Amino acid sequence: MFDFSIVTRWFDELLRGTLGLGDFGAILIECVIVGLAIIIGYAVLAIILIFMERKVCAYFQCRIGPVRVGWWGTLQVFADVLKMLIKEIFVVDKADKLLYYLAPFLVITASIGTFSFLPWNKGAAVLDFNVGIFLVTAISSIGVLGVFIAGWASNNKYSVLSAMRAAVQMISYELSLGICLISAVILTNTMQISGIVEAQTGPWQWLIFQGHIPATLGFLVFCIAGNAEANRGPFDLAEAESELTAGYHTEYSGMGFGFYYLAEYLNLFVISGLATTIFLGGWAPINIGIEGFDALMNYIPGIVWFLGKTFVVVFLLMWIRWTFPRLRVDQILKLEWKYLMPLSLVILVLMTVCVAFGWTFTIA
Amino acid sequence: MKLENKEFGFERFADEMAKLKKEQHFDYLVTIVGEDFGAEEGLGCIYIFENTQTHERCSVKQMAKQVGDDYVIPTVCKLWADADLLEREVYDFYGIKFLGHPDMRRLYLRNDFKGYPLRKDYDMDPAKNMYTTEDDIEVDTTTEWNLTADGKLVATAHKLFTDDEFVVNVGPQHPSTHGVLRLQTVLDGEKVKRIYPHLGYIHRGIEKMCESYTYPQTLALTDRMNYLSAMMHRHALVGVIEEAMGIELSERILYIRTIMDELQRIDNHLLYTSCCAQDLGALTGMLYGMRDREHVLNVMEETTGGRLIQNYYRIGGLQADIDPNFVANTKALCKYLRPMIQEYLDVFGDNVITHQRFEGIGAMNQEDCINYAVTGPAGRASGWRNDVRKYHPYAMYNKVDFEEIVLTNGDSMDRYYCHIKEMYQSLNIIEQLIDNIPEGDFYIKQKPIIKVPEGQWYFSVEGASGEFGAYLDSRGDKSAYRLKFRPMGLTLVGAMDKMLQGQKIADLVTTGAALDFVIPDIDR
Numbered sequence: 057m058f059d060f061s062i063v064t065r066w067f068d069e070l071l072r073g074t075l076g077l078g079d080f081g082a083i084l085i086e087c088v089i090v091g092l093a094i095i096i097g098y099a100v101l102a103i104i105l106i107f108m109e110r111k112v113c114a115y116f117q118c119r120i121g122p123v124r125v126g127w128w129g130t131l132q133v134f135a136d137v138l139k140m141l142i143k144e145i146f147v148v149d150k151a152d153k154l155l156y157y158l159a160p161f162l163v164i165t166a167s168i169g170t171f172s173f174l175p176w177n178k179g180a181a182v183l184d185f186n187v188g189i190f191l192v193t194a195i196s197s198i199g200v201l202g203v204f205i206a207g208w209a210s211n212n213k214y215s216v217l218s219a220m221r222a223a224v225q226m227i228s229y230e231l232s233l234g235i236c237l238i239s240a241v242i243l244t245n246t247m248q249i250s251g252i253v254e255a256q257t258g259p260w261q262w263l264i265f266q267g268h269i270p271a272t273l274g275f276l277v278f279c280i281a282g283n284a285e286a287n288r289g290p291f292d293l294a295e296a297e298s299e300l301t302a303g304y305h306t307e308y309s310g311m312g313f314g315f316y317y318l319a320e321y322l323n324l325f326v327i328s329g330l331a332t333t334i335f336l337g338g339w340a341p342i343n344i345g346i347e348g349f350d351a352l353m354n355y356i357p358g359i360v361w362f363l364g365k366t367f368v369v370v371f372l373l374m375w376i377r378w379t380f381p382r383l384r385v386d387q388i389l390k391l392e393w394k395y396l397m398p399l400s401l402v403i404l405v406l407m408t409v410c411v412a413f414g415w416t417f418t419i420a
Numbered sequence: 421m422k423l424e425n426k427e428f429g430f431e432r433f434a435d436e437m438a439k440l441k442k443e444q445h446f447d448y449l450v451t452i453v454g455e456d457f458g459a460e461e462g463l464g465c466i467y468i469f470e471n472t473q474t475h476e477r478c479s480v481k482q483m484a485k486q487v488g489d490d491y492v493i494p495t496v497c498k499l500w501a502d503a504d505l506l507e508r509e510v511y512d513f514y515g516i517k518f519l520g521h522p523d524m525r526r527l528y529l530r531n532d533f534k535g536y537p538l539r540k541d542y543d544m545d546p547a548k549n550m551y552t553t554e555d556d557i558e559v560d561t562t563t564e565w566n567l568t569a570d571g572k573l574v575a576t577a578h579k580l581f582t583d584d585e586f587v588v589n590v591g592p593q594h595p596s597t598h599g600v601l602r603l604q605t606v607l608d609g610e611k612v613k614r615i616y617p618h619l620g621y622i623h624r625g626i627e628k629m630c631e632s633y634t635y636p637q638t639l640a641l642t643d644r645m646n647y648l649s650a651m652m653h654r655h656a657l658v659g660v661i662e663e664a665m666g667i668e669l670s671e672r673i674l675y676i677r678t679i680m681d682e683l684q685r686i687d688n689h690l691l692y693t694s695c696c697a698q699d700l701g702a703l704t705g706m707l708y709g710m711r712d713r714e715h716v717l718n719v720m721e722e723t724t725g726g727r728l729i730q731n732y733y734r735i736g737g738l739q740a741d742i743d744p745n746f747v748a749n750t751k752a753l754c755k756y757l758r759p760m761i762q763e764y765l766d767v768f769g770d771n772v773i774t775h776q777r778f779e780g781i782g783a784m785n786q787e788d789c790i791n792y793a794v795t796g797p798a799g800r801a802s803g804w805r806n807d808v809r810k811y812h813p814y815a816m817y818n819k820v821d822f823e824e825i826v827l828t829n830g831d832s833m834d835r836y837y838c839h840i841k842e843m844y845q846s847l848n849i850i851e852q853l854i855d856n857i858p859e860g861d862f863y864i865k866q867k868p869i870i871k872v873p874e875g876q877w878y879f880s881v882e883g884a885s886g887e888f889g890a891y892l893d894s895r896g897d898k899s900a901y902r903l904k905f906r907p908m909g910l911t912l913v914g915a916m917d918k919m920l921q922g923q924k925i926a927d928l929v930t931t932g933a934a935l936d937f938v939i940p941d942i943d944r
Contacts, residue, residue, distance in 0.1 A: 117707035213588050217610070217925070289701055290773055293926070301595060381773045382701030384926045385610060 057257075057341070057354050061179030090182055094172055098322060105321040107133045108367075109374055116378040140317075143310035148211055151307065155209035160308065160315035162202030167319040167326065169195035173249055174329040175338045177358035181250045188249040189237050192330065193230065196285070199319070200226045203287075206316075207304035218303030221293055221385050228392040229284040229291075235400040236278040239407040240334045243267050243416065253338035259345035262337035266416050270406040275335040277400050282327035283373055284388065287320065290380035291388055328369035329362075336365045421812075422663075423876040423891075425466060425481035433482055434494045437467075441499050445471050446478060448790050448806075449500035450880070451906040453891050454510035456540045457483075463491045463514050463539070466891070468878055472790055472804065475811040479878070484516045487573050492565065495521040502793035505617075505914040513538035513627075517565045522578060524563050528620030528943060531557040538628055580616060581606050588925070592621045596699050596929040599939025601913065603928065610924045615917040619910075623943040630903040635661055635735060635870045638903060643729040646908060646941030648691055649883040650726075651677075651684035653941075654733040656890040656905070659814060660879035661735050664872045664894060672860035673737045675853050678816040679750065680720070680732060681881070682846040686757070687716045688884030689839045689846075692936045696836055697768045699933035700777055705768030712760050719749045735870055737863030750854050754847050761843055769836060778833035782919040782931030785830055792915035796886030796908060797838040798935050802830025808882040820852050832934035839936070871898050883908045885936040905944060909937030 071082040107130065114121030122129030147153060173192050175181040185191055200223055207219020240263055241247055244255040256262050263271050284291035295303035305316040332338060339358030343350040383391070410416055428436040440446045446469035453466040464483040470476070484491035495518040497503040507518040508527040515536035517524060526533065534549055535542055564576045581587055591602040600621035606614040626645065630638045642653040655677060662669065690713040697705030717727045722743040724732040732739050743749075768774055784792070789799040795806050807824045809817040825841040827834040872894040880889035886908035893902040912935045920928055 113703070117704045118711050119707065213586075217588075292701065378704045379767070380702060381697065381705070381768065381771060381777060383773055384777060384924060386924065387773075387776055 057178050058357055059179045060177045060358075064179065094168065094182060098168055098171055098318075101325055102318045102321050103133045103137070105325055105370065106136075106317075108370070109321070112371065112374045113378045116375070137314070140310060140314040145310040145312055148307045151211045152209040155205045156307075157312075159202045159206035159209060160312045162205065163199050163319045164202075164315045166196055166199035166202060167322045169198070170326045170330075171322055174326070174362075175249055175253050175333055176362055177339050179250075180339075180359070181253075184248060184250050186246075186248045189241055189247045189252075192249075193234050193237065196326075197230065199323070200230075202319075203304050206308070210304070210307040212307055214300040215304050215306050218295065218300045218306075222287060222304060224385070225291065225293070225388055225392075226285055226287070228389060229281045229396075232277055232281040232392065232396045232400040233285055235397075235404055236274045236281070237330075237334060239267075239270060239274050239400075239404050242404070242407050242411055243271065249333060249338075253333060253340055256337040257340045257343070259343040259350065260417060261343070262335070262340065264335045266418060267407060267410065268417050270403045270410060271335060273399065274403045274407070275331065277396055277403065278331050278335065279327075279369070279373065281392075281396060281400075282331060283376065284392070286323040286327050286373075288324060288373065289377035290382050292377075293382055293385055293388065324370060324373060325366065328366045328373060331369050332362060332365040336369075338362055338365075421477060421878055423466065423468075423479045423878055425479050425876070427481050427483075430483070430485045430493075434496075437480070437496050437499060440469065440478075440480070445473055447500075448472050449496070449502055449506070449793060450477070450878075450887065451889060451891070451904070452503060452506040452510055453902070453904045454514040454516060454538065455893060455902045455904075456514065456538065458540065462486065463516055465493060465510055465516065466876070467496070468889075468891070472806070477812075477878075479876075487567065487571065490565075490573055491516045492519050492567065492573065493517075494519045497521055500793070501788075501791045501918070502911045502914055505910055509910075512536075515539070517573070519566055520564065522562070522564050524565055525559065528623040530620075531559055537625065580604075581614070585613070590925075590928060592618075596932060597939070598695065598932070598937070601937075601939045601942070603916070605925065605928065607925060610926070612920045612923055612925060612928060615920060615928070617913045617916070619913070620943055622940050624940075626944045627902075627904055630900055632899060634898050635872065635900070638900065639734060640731070642905075643726075643731060644940060645905065645944055646883065646885070646888075646938040647728050648688040648938055649684060649885070649888065649908070649941070650728070650730045651680045651732065652881045652883045652888055653905075654730070655681060655815070656879055656881045656883075656888050657903075658733045658735050659881065660877050660890040660892045661870070661872060663879055664875060664877045664892060665735075665870070667736055667864060667866075669737065669864060670860040670862075671858045672862055673864070674815045675857045676738060676742055676862065677733060678820070679850050679853050679857075680724075680730075681815070682849045683716060683720055683750070684730075685846045685884050686843055687713055687720070688936075689843045690716065692839050692884075693764050693769070693836070695936075696933045697764075699929050700768075700774065702768050702771070702774075705764065708760075708764055708767055712757060715753055715756060719746070719753050722746060722749065734863070736866040737861065739863075741862040742857070747854055747857065750850060754851050754854075757847060758844070761840060765840065769840060774836075775833060777926075777930055778836060778934065779829075779831055781832045781923065781927045782916075782934060783829065783831035784915060784919050788915075788918065789830065792918060793911040794886075794915050794935075795911065796883065796936070797825070797842060798835050798885070798912060800825055801827045801834035801838045803828050806887065808880050808887050812880060814879070814881060816853060817849075820849050822849050832930055835934040835936075869898050871896060872900070880906065885909065885938070886912065907941045907944060909939070909942040912937045913942060 071077050071085060111121045122132035125132040125135050170192055172182045203222045204219045207215040243263055244252045264275055305313055339362040341353040341356060341361050448470040450468040450470055456463055462483055467480040469478050482493055484493050493516055497507055507521055510516050511524055512526045512528050513536055560580045561577045562580055566574055568574055586607045588605050588607055589602055590605050591597040592600040602618040604616040605612055626641045642657045643650040645653050690709045694706040694709030721727050723746050724730045784802055786803045789802045789804050799806050803826055805826055810824050822845045825838050827838055874894055874896045876893045878889055878891045880887050888908050889906035891904040892900055895901040919931055
């Protein structure tokens with residue numbers, strides 16, 4: 057398996073040794089490059105996801121989706137982004153200007169922040185702390201703030217209603233999300249994301265196999281809660297267009313709206329990426345204990361595994377979104393507090409018992 | 421039917437009306453027609469009732485009493501709840517004040533409108549009511565009028581909402597009102613406390629226009645009310661004129677009209693199921709319906725040339741004969757549609773979330789449905805047998821075999837199922853007729869200038885979302901003296917307040933979707 061840290065070490069060596077830069081210079085340059093890489097990756101993925109969603113939903117709905125701009129509509133999203141970039145940004149009269157401008161940045165910050173935690177390949181995790189999981193949940197919570205502030209600052213009744221719904225929903229679902237993550241931590245014995253993935257290499261070592269029943273349940277709960285956390289159907293009642301026009305971002309135009317749009321799709325990717333990382337082995341290839349097969353699988357680069365698995369989860373979530381009707385706010389809360397939350401607690405206990413008694417699935 | 425009006429006189433009116441409801445069981449107020457009977461007779465109203473047990477109909481004529489410059493009639497809105505909006509409509513157009521009605525505001529026109537436009541002496545001079553770009557005056561009080569013992573008219577003001585109530589305007593521009601309807605909604609958190617409908621954003625004065633148009637000219641306007649029931653609307657209008665003139669139609673015309681009505685009903689119901697899905701955020705469910713609606717429209721288009729505005733019926737028959745391919749296409753359509761209807765249920769109707777969102781939402785029992793005149797599938801979902809096709813048959817409906825879909829719960833879920841099941845019944849009707857369309861004329865030749873003999877007629881058809889009626893008062897002229905339509909949606913919107921009190925704001929969208937109203941039909 058190719059270890060990306062070879063590249064990063066070489067580059068670090070290049071800066072420090074060959075160019076003779078000190079700590080400050082070297083780290084500064086590295087940070088800038090990594091930051092740029094993240095933002096470019098973020099933008100590229102957003103474009104891919106938006107295109108994917110449009111095509112996927114079109115085929116679900118017996119349509120063909122965009123086909124006019126570029127071959128098979130491939131340039132459609134670029135055209136849309138361009139349009140959004142050149143649109144006027146206007147402020148609503150009597151809006152709270154500071155908060156109104158601040159909110160999209162909070163949302164995009166939270167989104168990029170969590171995005172940076174994803175392990176792309178062996179040795180290619182950007183933010184990799186020993187409290188990684190903990191930090192991911194912490195940073196993702198900033199997004200709620202952005203949504204709530206946007207609704208509040210817009211001076212629009214629909215937006216306020218939507219913001220209240222969004223806050224209530226996102227804060228609630230963060231609980232089951234967090235508890236599912238903790239159950240993974242129990243199994244792998246680490247909070248560091250690279251460590252969690254590392255623990256999933258080897259034959260049948262993906263957590264969903266290792267932790268069998270509790271991990272499978274955990275994966276399902278994580279997907280449901282994650283879908284709600286990303287504000288997507290059937291949990292998209294914060295932006296329920298048939299009730300609240302566009303919800304908290306009704307009053308945003310141009311890139312203000314663009315940021316919400318971007319963040320929505322990237323949150324989908326982040327949630328799928330996290331689900332992949334935690335339960336489906338991240339960049340770890342599927343190994344079944346037969347040497348020839350495993351060697352072949354290991355030959356496929358980790359980033360392909362990671363993106364492949366993530367996009368499968370993304371497709372699943374899109375499938376759900378384009379099939380189900382929307383829930384009502386009380387039904388969403390009922391689902392979380394009466395079913396998902398107790399269930400995730402049960403998973404936590406089950407997982408602890410399994411780990412304590414060594415009932416996990418491991419081929420030594 | 422030709423109207424034979426009962427008259428009670430002003431003093432006995434209130435008592436007799438109460439008797440009519442309580443003793444003679446005329447518990448369904450079909451409509452109230454305001455009318456200016458001319459300089460000698462003055463202003464008055466015609467009330468049309470139905471006895472929901474025997475389906476017998478009767479009408480009452482009541483002249484307004486003049487008090488100073490005002491005209492007054494005692495209200496009946498305490499007896500029949502749908503009279504609330506109907507009386508406001510009469511007040512709006514004729515300035516008849518209904519004594520004891522708690523909410524005498526204008527319904528369709530702006531609050532700053534001067535005069536009452538459907539009075540015969542109304543001055544049409546545009547300078548009298550200049551077009552304005554100013555916002556309408558927002559009132560938050562309303563007036564109740566009463567006569568004192570010594571015959572004086574006194575006003576009592578009522579507040580619409582208190583200062584600390586959270587009022588959200590759903591509409592006039594809102595994705596789920598399916599047009600320009602404004603529901604001023606008083607909220608307590610997410611809970612609905614009260615709904616005040618504001619109508620008239622697409623009011624075109626069709627009834628006023630009809631008074632100056634010749635009869636054939638009036639036909640063009642009906643398609644533009646509920647465009648999803650265009651055929652049925654036209655059917656009601658030509659029906660009332662043909663009945664008044666005593667035109668005998670050929671079998672062929674009746675067959676084709678019945679088939680077209682049912683195709684239109686399927687078209688409407690497909691759009692209805694789609695919109696239900698869309699309003700609940702299930703866009704895929706919506707597009708399934710839209711896909712198949714396309715096939716229905718194609719079949720109709722080949723014959724009528726129209727997809728939304730059909731322009732097909734005319735006085736004495738049809739605009740043109742059916743297309744040579746019509747029979748084959750319709751049969752293919754019926755064959756295609758049957759399995760598809762199950763698909764809507766698979767993708768949306770039988771989904772557990774749909775059930776959660778629909779069951780028990782916007783429920784109304786049979787008694788209230790009759791009281792609020794919630795006709796059509798919405799009323800039948802509560803068990804009220806009100807299908808005009810069954811009880812006041814027209815065209816071929818008494819010769820075909822079909823089932824009147826009646827359910828019991830009266831909630832949004834049953835309304836949805838009622839529409840789904842009605843589609844099968846419509847297919848049944850079409851299949852019974854399509855093979856046997858007899859030869860004959862598709863148009864019975866009429867005189868170049870159509871004049872209708874003197875008298876008052878009311879003719880109603882089963883529109884896609886309720887009873888649609890046309891009232892015609894003819895004075896033997898080449899245009900109607902008074903033409904009034906009973907819209908399907910007005911009473912549905914009037915019932916929303918009662919249905920939704922205490923439910924969530926999201927249920928407002930659900931209930932609206934499940935009721936199936938179209939705004940141009942309400943506003944006319």
